[in-house]
Amino acid sequence: MIKYGENKLSKKKNWKFKDIPSQTGKVAIVTGANRGIGFEVVKTLARKGAQVIMACRNLDNSEKAKEKILSEYPNVKIDIIHLDLANLSSIREFVTKFQEKYSRLDILCNNAGIFQAPQQKTVDGFELHFGTNHLGHFALTGLLIEMIIETINSRIITMSSWGHKFGEIHFDDLDLDKNYSKGKAYAQSKLANLLFAYELQRKLEFKRRIVLSNASHPGWTRTKLSKSIIIRIFNPFMGMKPEKGALSMIYAATASEAEGGAYYGPNGRLGIKGYPIKVKSSEKSHNLELAKRLWEVSEDLTGIKFPI
Numbered sequence: 001m002i003k004y005g006e007n008k009l010s011k012k013k014n015w016k017f018k019d020i021p022s023q024t025g026k027v028a029i030v031t032g033a034n035r036g037i038g039f040e041v042v043k044t045l046a047r048k049g050a051q052v053i054m055a056c057r058n059l060d061n062s063e064k065a066k067e068k069i070l071s072e073y074p075n076v077k078i079d080i081i082h083l084d085l086a087n088l089s090s091i092r093e094f095v096t097k098f099q100e101k102y103s104r105l106d107i108l109c110n111n112a113g114i115f116q117a118p119q120q121k122t123v124d125g126f127e128l129h130f131g132t133n134h135l136g137h138f139a140l141t142g143l144l145i146e147m148i149i150e151t152i153n154s155r156i157i158t159m160s161s162w163g164h165k166f167g168e169i170h171f172d173d174l175d176l177d178k179n180y181s182k183g184k185a186y187a188q189s190k191l192a193n194l195l196f197a198y199e200l201q202r203k204l205e206f207k208r209r210i211v212l213s214n215a216s217h218p219g220w221t222r223t224k225l226s227k228s229i230i231i232r233i234f235n236p237f238m239g240m241k242p243e244k245g246a247l248s249m250i251y252a253a254t255a256s257e258a259e260g261g262a263y264y265g266p267n268g269r270l271g272i273k274g275y276p277i278k279v280k281s282s283e284k285s286h287n288l289e290l291a292k293r294l295w296e297v298s299e300d301l302t303g304i305k306f307p308i
């Protein structure tokens with residue numbers, strides 16, 4: 001029985017690139033893969049032998065990112081399929097194109113995210129953080145879940161953040177129309193990411209499916225995620241290189257000891273930097289009632305019912 005959120009500090013030495021098992025024969029999707037952490041997850045999984053699909057909304061930037069990897073590692077297998085998580089039709093089109101070409105899905109990395117953006121709506125009218133970071137990945141996973149279940153030992157990894165600790169799910173105003181703040185919007189979406197990852201694991205376990213759903217966070221990683229001047233000033237001192245920041249997600253996706261319903265992040269002080277270990281998430285993220293209600297609301301809003 002998995003104890004959700006148990007903080008099991010690894011006594012082993014730091015988990016690095018050389019510890020990643022071969023991924024040959026596997027098919028992986030990474031969202032938000034054209035830069036930052038997603039780019040590094042793609043590079044690493046591809047170097048370890050997986051066929052990786054970059055699921056991105058900007059095809060020019062994705063092509064450049066792919067070329068960059070190929071110029072260093074010419075034999076890796078990387079494909080690009082357009083995906084805009086802020087648009088449910090685009091998510092459906094992505095899944096159709098993916099399933100026309102591939103017949104298995106071993107790893108789904110729900111990585112893409114936006115952070116503290118001004119108040120905006122997705123194409124379908126959802127608040128941008130909640131719609132992109134949570135509902136977009138919820139819908140994507142729901143449309144792919146049958147294929148994931150059919151693939152033996154598959155995994156779904158959802159990216160959260162330290163910021164989830166400040167999150168609440170505002171069921172009476174999920175779009176935060178009454179009282180918008182960038183911080184509140186990001187924190188809500190990142191708490192939703194964890195509630196989703198844990199609830200999915202419970203549902204899969206209940207149906208005895210051999211699929212892991214877990215979550216990760218990258219501590220403080222030096223990427224273009226934040227537009228904040230303060231964060232950008234401190235990035236070179238506080239932030240890890242994206243290559244290292246990506247390790248927690250890669251650990252959750254590939255390590256033989258990684259578990260379903262667990263949360264992985266850096267082992268350093270305050271979880272800001274370091275190598276992947278199992279970490280704790282907030283009490284709220286383990287609230288069963290909250291998770292169940294969010295799941296039902298997410299199915300209603302997206303119109304996508306999970307067949308599990």
Ligand SMILES: NC(=O)c1ccc[n+]([C@@H]2O[C@H](COP(=O)([O-])OP(=O)(O)OC[C@H]3O[C@@H](n4cnc5c(N)ncnc54)[C@H](OP(=O)(O)O)[C@@H]3O)[C@@H](O)[C@H]2O)c1
Nearest residue numbers: 032034036037084085086111112113161220221223224225
């Ligand atoms: N960096 C950190 O310190 C940190 C800390 C905690 C959590 N995280 C989480 O880590 C994840 C990756 O962030 P990052 O730091 O690598 O940021 P990043 O460099 O800004 O990358 C974010 C990626 O998400 C993509 N994206 C945004 N909206 C999208 C949409 N509607 N459809 C498809 N893709 C979309 C972006 O694509 P475009 O290039 O088209 O914009 C980009 O590829 C996020 O979930 C973030 O919340 C990061």
